[in-house]
Amino acid sequence: MQDYREFLDEILFMPEVIARRVAELGAQISADFQGEELLVVCLLKGALTFTANLTPHITVPQTLDCMSLSSYGIGHYASSGNVRVNLDLQTNIEGRNVLLVEDIVDSGRTLDHVLRMLRTREPKSLKVCVLLDKKERREVAVEVDYLGFEIPDKYVFGYGIDIDEHYRHLPFIATADLRRYRRPT
Amino acid sequence: MQPYTAILSEILIDASTLQKRVAELGAQISQDYAGLDLLLLCILRGGVVFLVDLMRHITVPHAVDFMAISSYGVGARASSGSVRLILDLQTDIQDRHVLLVEDIVDSGNTLAYVLELLRTRNPATLKVCALLDKKARRQVNVPIDYCGFVIPDKFVFGYGLDLDEYYRNLPFVAVVDETRYPPR
Numbered sequence: 001m002q003d004y005r006e007f008l009d010e011i012l013f014m015p016e017v018i019a020r021r022v023a024e025l026g027a028q029i030s031a032d033f034q035g036e037e038l039l040v041v042c043l044l045k046g047a048l049t050f051t052a053n054l055t056p057h058i059t060v061p062q063t064l065d066c067m068s069l070s071s072y073g074i075g076h077y078a079s080s081g082n083v084r085v086n087l088d089l090q091t092n093i094e095g096r097n098v099l100l101v102e103d104i105v106d107s108g109r110t111l112d113h114v115l116r117m118l119r120t121r122e123p124k125s126l127k128v129c130v131l132l133d134k135k136e137r138r139e140v141a142v143e144v145d146y147l148g149f150e151i152p153d154k155y156v157f158g159y160g161i162d163i164d165e166h167y168r169h170l171p172f173i174a175t176a177d178l179r180r181y182r183r184p185t
Numbered sequence: 186m187q188p189y190t191a192i193l194s195e196i197l198i199d200a201s202t203l204q205k206r207v208a209e210l211g212a213q214i215s216q217d218y219a220g221l222d223l224l225l226l227c228i229l230r231g232g233v234v235f236l237v238d239l240m241r242h243i244t245v246p247h248a249v250d251f252m253a254i255s256s257y258g259v260g261a262r263a264s265s266g267s268v269r270l271i272l273d274l275q276t277d278i279q280d281r282h283v284l285l286v287e288d289i290v291d292s293g294n295t296l297a298y299v300l301e302l303l304r305t306r307n308p309a310t311l312k313v314c315a316l317l318d319k320k321a322r323r324q325v326n327v328p329i330d331y332c333g334f335v336i337p338d339k340f341v342f343g344y345g346l347d348l349d350e351y352y353r354n355l356p357f358v359a360v361v362d363e364t365r366y367p368p369r
Contacts, residue, residue, distance in 0.1 A: 072276075072277030080277055080279035080280075080307065082277050082278070082279050082306045084274065084275075084277075085273040088271070089269065091257070092257035092267060092269075094265050113306075117305055120302050
């Protein structure tokens with residue numbers, strides 16, 4: 001596996017900066033859901049790191065569930081945005097307060113479809129917490145209730161976000177110069 | 186497991202009646218979907234036997250895909266119909282002509298929920314073909330565009346429908362003798 005320093009462009013957020021923002025988000029979520037119970041839904045795999053670091057800062061009673069999704073037609077230029085459920089929730093979200101945790105939103109198509117799907121299950125409330133927002137790439141309007149950081153339209157990795165499944169473990173968020181990136185064999 | 190003869194009350198729909206009706210449905214569907222790119226969608230596992238027999242009578246080119254669902258169990262309200270996706274479609278149904286092939290519709294709750302879910306994916310059209318309709322048990326209005334048979338509210342098995350996972354292989358639809366099943 002290639003050393004990340006060979007294709008690292010710049011570090012956007014250092015671990016301490018991320019940790020501070022995550023704590024702020026946790027405090028905000030705790031305040032908003034005071035007196036309520038929460039179901040935290042982690043969207044595998046990219047949001048794992050963020051979710052695991054966020055939930056200790058959420059003080060209201062909560063349960064955790066995970067979903068794994070993929071877009072249909074990966075690689076197609078014009079994606080319908082429809083998402084395929086690879087792993088569905090174990091929990092019935094009817095009447096529940098749901099907080100969906102995502103790593104990154106760009107076009108908004110995937111998130112829009114996930115929200116539509118979850119709404120068919122009639123949760124009490126459905127809120128979205130996203131770590132990174134590539135606002136410039138938005139094609140479909142989606143409501144992000146809790147946002148970590150807005151970022152430019154660059155290829156990012158680290159803190160749960162992968163390049164070909166690797167580098168999720170890195171504690172910072174960085175941009176990659178893909179010209180210097182070699183695909184694993 | 187006991188042989189089916191030990192737990193059978195009556196044969197509701199015999200094999201030749203079933204096959205004749207399936208052929209009719211297939212012909213009707215072929216006519217209605219002429220010139221269209223049809224996608225048959227079957228929910229595992231009950232509808233599989235019906236699906237395979239039906240497909241052989243559908244003369245227009247068509248594809249097939251499957252979903253597997255389950256109830257949420259504890260805490261789930263049956264009336265919401267909300268189900269957990271165990272296996273989702275491989276196919277993106279955006280702009281597709283989808284025909285959902287079902288074994289049986291009773292309360293309609295699950296079917297209503299599945300249709301609502303599929304509609305969020307923007308198919309061109311979405312219709313339902315059900316082999317058996319237990320109309321008397323309906324709680325929510327659901328469209329059945331192609332219906333095999335309307336049946337009374339009896340405990341049926343065979344032709345894809347199981348009794349504790351067994352007897353799906355029987356070529357007819359039968360009614361359980363509840364005095365002899367489950368066995369003591």
